[in-house]
Amino acid sequence: MASFLQYLVYGLQLGSVYALLALGYTMVYGIVGMINTAHGDFLMIGALGTYFIAKLFDSVSIDGTYPMLAVGCIILIAMVMTGGIAVGVEAIAYRPLRNKPRMIALITAVGVSMFLTNFPRALPFIGPNPRPFPTLFTPKTFTVLGASITSTQIIMIILAAVTMLALDRLVAKTKMGAQMRAVSMDKDAASLMGINIDKVISITFFIGGALAAVSGICYASVYPQVEVYMGSWLGNMSFVSAVLGGIGDIRGAMLGGFILGIAQIFATAINSTFGYAVGFIILIVILLVKPAGIMGKVTIEKV
Amino acid sequence: MSMLEVKDLHVSYGAINAVKGISFEVQQGETVALIGSNGAGKSTTLRTISGLEKAKSGSIIFQGQELTKLKPYQIVELGIAHVPEGRRVFSRMSVKENLLMGANIIKDRSKIKRDIERVYEIFPRLHERMNQQAGTLSGGEQQMLSLGRALMTSGSLLMLDEPSMGLAPILVEEIFNIIRRISEDGTSILLIEQNAFLALNTSSRAYVLETGNIIMQGKSSDLLADERIKEAYLGA
Numbered sequence: 001m002a003s004f005l006q007y008l009v010y011g012l013q014l015g016s017v018y019a020l021l022a023l024g025y026t027m028v029y030g031i032v033g034m035i036n037t038a039h040g041d042f043l044m045i046g047a048l049g050t051y052f053i054a055k056l057f058d059s060v061s062i063d064g065t066y067p068m069l070a071v072g073c074i075i076l077i078a079m080v081m082t083g084g085i086a087v088g089v090e091a092i093a094y095r096p097l098r099n100k101p102r103m104i105a106l107i108t109a110v111g112v113s114m115f116l117t118n119f120p121r122a123l124p125f126i127g128p129n130p131r132p133f134p135t136l137f138t139p140k141t142f143t144v145l146g147a148s149i150t151s152t153q154i155i156m157i158i159l160a161a162v163t164m165l166a167l168d169r170l171v172a173k174t175k176m177g178a179q180m181r182a183v184s185m186d187k188d189a190a191s192l193m194g195i196n197i198d199k200v201i202s203i204t205f206f207i208g209g210a211l212a213a214v215s216g217i218c219y220a221s222v223y224p225q226v227e228v229y230m231g232s233w234l235g236n237m238s239f240v241s242a243v244l245g246g247i248g249d250i251r252g253a254m255l256g257g258f259i260l261g262i263a264q265i266f267a268t269a270i271n272s273t274f275g276y277a278v279g280f281i282i283l284i285v286i287l288l289v290k291p292a293g294i295m296g297k298v299t300i301e302k303v
Numbered sequence: 304m305s306m307l308e309v310k311d312l313h314v315s316y317g318a319i320n321a322v323k324g325i326s327f328e329v330q331q332g333e334t335v336a337l338i339g340s341n342g343a344g345k346s347t348t349l350r351t352i353s354g355l356e357k358a359k360s361g362s363i364i365f366q367g368q369e370l371t372k373l374k375p376y377q378i379v380e381l382g383i384a385h386v387p388e389g390r391r392v393f394s395r396m397s398v399k400e401n402l403l404m405g406a407n408i409i410k411d412r413s414k415i416k417r418d419i420e421r422v423y424e425i426f427p428r429l430h431e432r433m434n435q436q437a438g439t440l441s442g443g444e445q446q447m448l449s450l451g452r453a454l455m456t457s458g459s460l461l462m463l464d465e466p467s468m469g470l471a472p473i474l475v476e477e478i479f480n481i482i483r484r485i486s487e488d489g490t491s492i493l494l495i496e497q498n499a500f501l502a503l504n505t506s507s508r509a510y511v512l513e514t515g516n517i518i519m520q521g522k523s524s525d526l527l528a529d530e531r532i533k534e535a536y537l538g539a
Contacts, residue, residue, distance in 0.1 A: 175407075182393055182404050188355055189391040191375035192384075194408035194456060198374075 002146025007265050013153045013222060015261025016160035020215035021238035022245070022253035023167060024208025030248035031184045031204045034102065037109040038089065039212060040235015041116035044228060046082040046213025047133065047220045048120065053077050054134040064135055071136045075217060079210040086209025087202045089116075095198065113232070121228045133224035136217065156218045163211065164254040171250060180204065184248070237264075240283045246293025255294060306331045306491050307352070307383075307460055312361035314344070314351050321347040323515035324361065329460065334482075334492040336502035336523065338536060339512035345495040346388050348512075349462050352493075353385045354378045365460070380408055384458030388465050390449040394438030398429050401437050401448055405455025415455075422451040425481060443474035450481070461485065462493045467501060479505055499536035503527045511536075 021043055028036045057070045066074065093112050097105050120126040139150035171177035182190040183200045190197055219234065220226050241260045245252025260279055268275030286293065305328040314322040322344040329335045337345050350356045352363055354375035363370040370378055379385075393401050402422060406415045423430035426447045432440065437448055446466060453461060466482065467475040479501060486492050486505075496502035503509055503523040511519040511532065519526065526532050 178396075178400065178404060179407065181396065185393045185395060186391050188375075189387060189393065190404075191355060192353060192379060192387060192391075193404045193452070194376045194379035195404075196374070196376045 003269075005145055005147035007269055008262065009147055009149050009153055011262030011265035012157050012258060013261070014265060015258035016156045017215050017219045017222075017234065017257075018238050018241045018261050019160045019254045019257025020163060020211050020218065021234060022241040022257045023164060023250060024211045025235075025238050026242040026245070026247055026250060026253040027167075027180075027204050028208050029242065030250075031180050032094070032098075032201055033184075034094065034105040035109065035239070036094075036208075037106070037235065037239075038113035038116055039208065040231035040233075040238065041113050042082055042086050042209045042212035042231070043216040043219070043234055044226075044231030045085055045116065045120075045216075046078050046209075047216030047226045047230060048126065048131075048228065049081050049213070050074060050078040050136075050217050050220070051131055051133060051226050053081075054136070065138050066134075066136060074136065075214070078217065079213045082213035082216075083206035083209035086205040086212070090201060090205040095201075113235075117228050117231065126228065128228060130225045130227040133220040133226050135221075135224070137221055152221055156221070159214065159218070160254070160257075163214070164250065167207070168250050176200075176203065237279050240279045243293055244282055244286050246296030249293065249295040252293055252295030305329060306333075306366060307493065308362075308364045309348070309352070310362045310364070312348065312351065312363065313359040314347050314356055315359050321515055322351070325510075325512070325515070325517045327510050327517065327520070329491055329493050332486075332489060332491055333508065334486045334494060334506045336494045336496060336506035336509040337512055338496055338499045338502050338509055340536075341497065342514070343512040344515040345512055346464055349385060349464050349493070349495060350387075352378075352462065353383060376408075379456055379458070382457075382459040383462065384453040384456045384460070385462045386449050386453045386464060386466065388468070390442075390445040392437040392440070392445050392448050392452070394436065396437055397434050398437055398440070398448055399433040401452050402429070402455050405452035407456075409455070409457060414457075418455050418457065422454055425454075425484070426451055443470050443478070446470060446474075446478055447481075450478070454485070458490075460491045460493065462495075464495045465497060466494075467496060467498050475501070499532065500527075503532075 021039065025036065025039045028034065028039065053074050057066060057074055060067060060070050089112055093108055094105060097108055121128045137152045137155065139152040142149050171180055179195045179200050182193060182195060183197050187197055237260060238257065241256035242253045244260060245254065245256030260282060263278050263282060264275050267278040307329040310326050311324045312322055313320065313324055325348065337348065339345055347356060351358050352370065354370065354373055358371045365381060365383060368381055393404060402419055406418060409415050428444055429447055429451055432444065437445065440448060463482065466478050470478065482492065482505060494502055494506055503526055506523045508521065509523045509526050510517050
């Protein structure tokens with residue numbers, strides 16, 4: 001029982017990383033209609049960026065721990081920076097191809113992903129070597145029913161849940177959200193309503209990038225090593241999460257992320273290699289059984 | 304002074320020239336029809352005025368402003384409302400949400416409220432179905448919604464692309480009665496129709512398009528009586 005609970009906590013923790021990343025993945029797909037395979041690299045940029053940003057705050061740290069205010073600033077700067085890079089990527093690489101066939105955007109995204117991984121790798125001050133991630137949160141450990149839970153884990157899981165709720169409300173209730181939904185359904189018609197679609201898409205990429213940064217910080221807080229390749233595996237897993245939940249659906253991305261995180265931790269407990277395979281097994285099964293995903297709806301439209 | 308003036312407009316899709324140097328104008332308060340068969344370049348012309356397609360050359364001047372370099376959302380803000388071909392309602396939004404999307408550029412909340420009441424008054428059917436998903440409406444209701452949504456933008460020029468397409472005759476009648484009413488309220492209208500008889504009966508002036516060129520123009524009543532028009536478009 002105690003170990004079951006322990007695994008569940010680990011699963012939720014990993015799931016919250018996937019979920020935060022999948023939210024951006026799914027929003028970009030929902031609104032722009034493209035699979036941004038470079039989305040995982042935004043996570044890497046966020047995590048690696050945090051390493052360097054934290055260095056700037058070294059003078060205020062005491063024995064390697066930062067005051068709360070500094071941690072807040074570090075996270076905020078990392079979010080804005082990653083969001084900004086995501087907006088730049090869209091404007092430079094994706095926007096000129098928006099009206100081209102989808103395959104062209106997909107291939108471009110693969111190229112962007114390679115660039116985002118290898119460009120920092122080639123920069124002398126970054127390079128390919130892994131670096132230790134700074135301790136932003138000093139974990140306090142609680143024991144609940146024999147399972148140990150850290151404050152970092154609790155923060156991560158709550159953060160993911162709150163973010164999802166906030167995004168869900170943003171899309172359902174605000175004017176910006178209505179514009180996003182309009183763009184996702186019909187870009188021409190949205191333009192004719194006076195919606196600036198470039199702006200709506202930029203905002204979508206900004207939110208996706210900022211959430212990827214948070215996801216990267218969460219991941220690196222638990223597995224405290226950052227390097228330029230860390231985005232690809234996590235990006236793949238968040239893609240599986242988004243498809244599992246129903247790509248384009250915000251709640252689906254969240255649900256998919258948590259299911260995958262939990263499944264992976266339990267599978268790893270059985271056999272560590274199996275843990276790597278389970279994500280792809282889930283992807284194959286969902287594509288065979290319910291291709292629209294758990295929350296995906298088959299829409300009926302009259303013409 | 305004309306409200307909308309299109310001069311020597313060329314539009315092409317890759318190697319295909321869809322519009323080959325057409326010129327026409329719409330005066331304040333007028334209803335003008337563009338008629339012609341499928342593929343004549345009518346929809347392309349409207350889409351280019353709205354900024355959805357890029358003009359290869361030529362100019363489009365609306366109330367003294369050149370439109371060809373502007374983005375679609377800027378053109379909407381200048382006051383051009385466009386009911387696109389195939390209705391294009393937001394299918395997974397309710398009727399009311401669709402109408403509110405039409406009011407996207409309107410800041411004044413009390414105006415939005417008044418406008419929505421006016422649309423419900425013009426289309427009682429939309430009022431009955433305001434909470435229904437737009438994708439589940441019938442074709443005629445979707446056309447009403449698309450028209451109502453365009454009215455919500457409060458444009459001074461309304462462009463209509465094939466409002467009769469795919470509708471039962473009785474609904475076509477209803478939609479065109481409403482178009483006449485909107486015109487009487489002072490809105491200028493640029494109407495595209497394959498149904499030439501209907502278009503000529505609704506408009507004061509008309510242009511006939513054939514494979515990207517304007518081949519005839521004049522008062523709608525004159526065109527209705529013209530032998531060539533009768534033969535080619537009115538099936539007489």
